[in-house]
Amino acid sequence: MSEKKCVLVSGGAGYIGSHVTVELLSAGYEVVVADNFSNCDRTNYEGVCAITGQRPPLEEIDCCDAKAVEGLFSRHKIDAAIHFAAFKAVGESVEEPLLYYRNNLTSFINILQAFANRGGGNVLFSSSATVYGEPDETPVTEQSPRKPATSPYGNTKQICEDILRDTVSACAGLRGIALRYFNPIGAHPSALIGELPRGIPNNLVPFITQTAAGVREVLSIFGNDYPTPDGTCLRDYIDVVDLARAHTCAVTRMFEGRMREDYEIFNVGTGRPLSVLELVRAFEKVNGLKLNYRFAPRRAGDVTAVWADPSLANRELGWKATRSVEETLSSAWAWEKHIRGI
Numbered sequence: 001m002s003e004k005k006c007v008l009v010s011g012g013a014g015y016i017g018s019h020v021t022v023e024l025l026s027a028g029y030e031v032v033v034a035d036n037f038s039n040c041d042r043t044n045y046e047g048v049c050a051i052t053g054q055r056p057p058l059e060e061i062d063c064c065d066a067k068a069v070e071g072l073f074s075r076h077k078i079d080a081a082i083h084f085a086a087f088k089a090v091g092e093s094v095e096e097p098l099l100y101y102r103n104n105l106t107s108f109i110n111i112l113q114a115f116a117n118r119g120g121g122n123v124l125f126s127s128s129a130t131v132y133g134e135p136d137e138t139p140v141t142e143q144s145p146r147k148p149a150t151s152p153y154g155n156t157k158q159i160c161e162d163i164l165r166d167t168v169s170a171c172a173g174l175r176g177i178a179l180r181y182f183n184p185i186g187a188h189p190s191a192l193i194g195e196l197p198r199g200i201p202n203n204l205v206p207f208i209t210q211t212a213a214g215v216r217e218v219l220s221i222f223g224n225d226y227p228t229p230d231g232t233c234l235r236d237y238i239d240v241v242d243l244a245r246a247h248t249c250a251v252t253r254m255f256e257g258r259m260r261e262d263y264e265i266f267n268v269g270t271g272r273p274l275s276v277l278e279l280v281r282a283f284e285k286v287n288g289l290k291l292n293y294r295f296a297p298r299r300a301g302d303v304t305a306v307w308a309d310p311s312l313a314n315r316e317l318g319w320k321a322t323r324s325v326e327e328t329l330s331s332a333w334a335w336e337k338h339i340r341g342i
Contacts, residue, residue, distance in 0.1 A: 005255055006030040006077055010063050011084030012056075012110060016126065016184055017197045018044035019244035020082060022193070025052045027248045032076050034085065036062040040196060043339070047193035054098060062276045063107035073114040080251050081111050086156065090130075091159065093153035104156035106161070106218035112174075115266025120173020122254040124189045124247060125164050127178040129236070129269070129306055130154035138273070139236075140311040142180075142265045150301040161265070168263040175262045179249050182236035182269035182308050184243050186328035187335035194335030195240075205329075208280060209336035212289050219291055221276055223271050223298035229306060231277040236269040236307035239323035241332075243268055249317040261318075270321040 001130045007024050012033030024031050025048075049055045057076065061068040063085040072078075082223050086104040088094065093100040108125070115121035131154065132140045133147025147157035147258040148286060164176040187194030201207045211219040224231040239291075246268045253259060284291055314320050336342070 004028065004030045005079040006032060007251060007290050007312055008032045008034060008072070008076070008078045008081040009084065009097055010034045010081060010107070013042065013045040013058075014040045014084055015044070016240060016243065017084040018048050019188060019240045020049050020194045020247045021048050021056065022188065023241075023244040023248045024251070025054050025056065027252070029251070031056040032058065032059060032078065033070070034059040034061055034063060034072060034202075035038045036060065036085075039087070039198065043196055044193045046141075047188070048331065050192050051188065051190050063080055063110055064103055066110045066113065069110040069114050070117070076108045078121065080124070080254060081107055081115070082124040082126070082247055082251070083111055084178070088153060090151045090153050090196065093151050093203070097152040100156055105159060108160050108163065112163065115166065116171050120171055120175070122163060122251070123174065123176045123258070124250055125160055125176065125178045127180045128154065128157045129180055129182045129267070131158050131161065131180060132306055134303040135306055138305055139271060139307045140267065142267055142312055149241070165263045175259055177254065177263075178265045179246060179250060179268050180241060180265065182238055182267070182306070183333060185237050186239045186323070187331045188241060189296070190309055191330055191334040191338040192329065194339070196339065201325045204276065204279065205332050208283050208291065212283070212287070213336050213340050213342060214332065215340070217292065218260045219280070219293040220296040221280065221293055222296050222302060224277075225294040226304045227299070228275055230275050230277045232274050233302055234273040234305035234307065236272065237274055237279060237325060237328070238268065238270050238321055239328040242321040242323050246313065246319045249319040253317060256315060265337070266313040266317060267308040267310050268313055269310050271304065271308055271310045273307040274325065279325070282325055283333070284287045286329050287333045
């Protein structure tokens with residue numbers, strides 16, 4: 001019987017990392033979770049344990065600490081890493097660019113260096129549709145041009161993609177995949193893990209659920225004068241569990257030697273655009289609630305419309321988004337009620 005493969009999930013106690021950990025454990029992989037808990041608490045880690053009945057090793061380290069990362073790799077035989085340990089607030093990145101460049105680049109470089117020191121390995125990078133900026137055409141494919149980043153956060157995604165590509169080229173034993181996410185939303189169907197922002201949410205759905213729960217007085221929809229059918233931005237909202245499954249498919253592709261090149265890029269989205277207002281109204285309908293929302297001025301940096309052509313991921317990864325927006329928004333509200341004790 002072959003030895004189980006071990007996957008490091010950096011930032012594994014966070015929103016997406018916790019869902020990916022569940023999927024990896026369910027697929028039979030061993031997982032090591034690394035997190036410094038700067039952007040989360042232990043709620044999702046404990047939720048992972050409750051869902052899976054397993055307690056993966058938890059390394060409380062800062063991936064910006066090269067010695068700590070090297071120590072982790074010395075204690076565990078890491079076959080692959082999925083890197084989530086990054087700051088992600090667009091507005092904060094504009095105000096604190098050095099914080100974002102230092103954290104997001106250094107943490108990833110340290111992971112890659114640990115693999116390079118061992119002659120190679122497999123790396124999945126958590127990238128973003130922000131690399132496409134305001135696209136010339138929609139939907140975007142992996143061949144769509146990257147546009148100049150509208151924020152330091154977005155720039156770190158582009159730079160990390162380039163670092164991964166160049167390091168794979170230089171290190172014969174290293175393989176890399178960048179997954180470009182669109183808009184992850186929702187929670188695990190168990191309502192035991194989900195998005196748990198600190199302070200004011202940066203993403204739409206936690207703001208929706210917190211408004212529904214009475215935590216926020218009003219939901220602001222930024223801009224209703226965009227050239228779209230209802231005047232609000234169009235996005236590709238993907239269920240976080242569907243997104244997590246894509247990571248398992250990508251890791252398996254690496255381990256089974258099915259990569260066509262040593263560095264690959266995949267869009268991870270549904271291919272179905274939905275406006276901000278449509279999402280709000282869908283939440284109201286599926287959960288039988290009425291939200292207090294208002295329109296506010298546009299935010300700097302928001303693109304009018306972007307959604308994925310996910311056909312390459314569908315074909316090469318054997319993956320497809322399957323959960324409906326109704327299921328997703330129901331899970332988001334179930335999670336909010338769970339953490340609020342409603």
